[in-house]
Amino acid sequence: MGRLHSPRTRKRADTGAAHGNHGNDAGPGTGRGNAVEPQGPWRRGFPTGKKWSVMPMGTEARRPKYVVINADEMEPGTFKDRFLLENNPHLTLEGALLAAYALEADVVFFFVRHEYPAASALLTKSIAEARDRGYAGTNILGSGWSVECHVHESAGRYMCGEETALLNALEGRRATPATNLLSSDRGPLWKTHGRQ
Amino acid sequence: MILLCDSVSCWILDQERIRDHLLLSLGLRGLCETSADGMFTVLPAACLGACDRAPVMMVDDKLYCNLTCEKIDEILGTFRKP
Numbered sequence: 001m002g003r004l005h006s007p008r009t010r011k012r013a014d015t016g017a018a019h020g021n022h023g024n025d026a027g028p029g030t031g032r033g034n035a036v037e038p039q040g041p042w043r044r045g046f047p048t049g050k051k052w053s054v055m056p057m058g059t060e061a062r063r064p065k066y067v068v069i070n071a072d073e074m075e076p077g078t079f080k081d082r083f084l085l086e087n088n089p090h091l092t093l094e095g096a097l098l099a100a101y102a103l104e105a106d107v108v109f110f111f112v113r114h115e116y117p118a119a120s121a122l123l124t125k126s127i128a129e130a131r132d133r134g135y136a137g138t139n140i141l142g143s144g145w146s147v148e149c150h151v152h153e154s155a156g157r158y159m160c161g162e163e164t165a166l167l168n169a170l171e172g173r174r175a176t177p178a179t180n181l182l183s184s185d186r187g188p189l190w191k192t193h194g195r196q
Numbered sequence: 197m198i199l200l201c202d203s204v205s206c207w208i209l210d211q212e213r214i215r216d217h218l219l220l221s222l223g224l225r226g227l228c229e230t231s232a233d234g235m236f237t238v239l240p241a242a243c244l245g246a247c248d249r250a251p252v253m254m255v256d257d258k259l260y261c262n263l264t265c266e267k268i269d270e271i272l273g274t275f276r277k278p
Contacts, residue, residue, distance in 0.1 A: 076203040079245040115199065115244050117257045158242045 055103050064106035067099050068170065071112040071119065072154055072161040085112070085119035089126040093149070097136060100147045108149045111166055114156040123151045199254040200227070202240035205247035214251050217265040221272055235275065 056062065069092065073081035084092055096108045112120045127149045130136040138146045152170060159165045164178035200215060215227075218238065222231045230237040246252045249261030260271055 073245055074242045076243045077205050077247055078243065079247050082245040113245075115241065115254060115259075118259075 052099075052103055057104055061104070065104060067096060067103060067105045067108045068163075068167065069096050069108065069110045070161065070163060070166055071110055071116065071123075072166060073116075074113060074158045074161055082116060082119060085116065086122060089119070089122040090130070093123065093126050093130055093136070096149070097130075097147065101145065106147060108147055109170060110149070110151045111160070111170060112151060112153055113160070114154050117153070120151050120153050127151065197254075197256055198236055198238045199241035199244065200238055201244040201246070201250070201252045202227075203243035205243065206251040209250045211251040214263050214265065214268060218253075218268050221268060236272075 055065070071081055071085060071092075073079070092110075096110070099105070100108050110120075110123050112123065127136060130149075134141050136147060136149050140146065154160050154169060157175060159175045159177065160169045162177045165175040168178070169175040198218070200218065201211070202215075206214075219226065222236050222238065224231060224238060227238055227240050241254070244252050244254060244259070246259060246261055251263045252259060252261045253263060254260070255271065255275070260267065
């Protein structure tokens with residue numbers, strides 16, 4: 001799969017910790033460890049483990065469960081996502097699959113901005129390659145876990161980078177942001193019994 | 197459809213001159229207009245994410261980088277060939 005390692009990442013890989021997963025304290029119902037605040041160049045202001053902890057887990061959780069990757073990069077002067085997606089799409093795919101596995105998700109969506117057609121094409125190809133090798137799709141590596149990965153090309157506009165507006169756009173709605181502070185808690189995509 | 201990157205990295209690298217040359221070449225008074233022959237519409241775009249190769253624009257799905265006035269002429273010429 002993807003390789004883009006610094007010496008710090010290599011050390012973490014040797015100790016068995018995946019990207020963004022440095023904790024060994026169990027999250028709610030996960031039984032496989034809760035991701036705590038990531039270190040190094042991938043650090044963001046909001047700890048990954050806390051963000052993921054709002055996801056309902058276990059057999060009682062409503063299905064299907066989704067992981068959505070926000071590739072709607074448009075901040076002026078920023079092209080880190082383009083660089084990553086066009087030069088090492090498998091690394092992004094690997095991270096998404098790890099997240100999906102940790103969150104017991106069923107579907108991964110890559111929401112890619114309209115102006116990144118090369119990234120969309122490369123991600124699509126990477127997903128197909130991963131599926132051919134048994135890293136994505138049905139019964140991954142004989143684990144019993146299945147996840148489908150899809151690339152969604154945005155219709156455009158900056159607002160889609162805001163996560164609740166992104167989810168609205170993914171559902172085919174107008175890309176307006178919601179008032180919920182935690183989008184993971186907004187309820188399911190394509191909710192059939194009314195919107196939150 | 198021409199999306200002209202209209203953001204900070206391109207501004208630093210002479211985007212305004214490129215923009216003016218593009219508009220002049222197409223006979224447009226400003227952005228968000230369509231050429232008289234109906235071939236080109238020029239829209240400003242939030243950062244196109246190619247700041248390492250600024251200034252940039254997209255024509256439909258293709259990205260053109262390191263733009264100069266000469267490159268603009270060349271690019272438009274390829275679309276106007278019979």
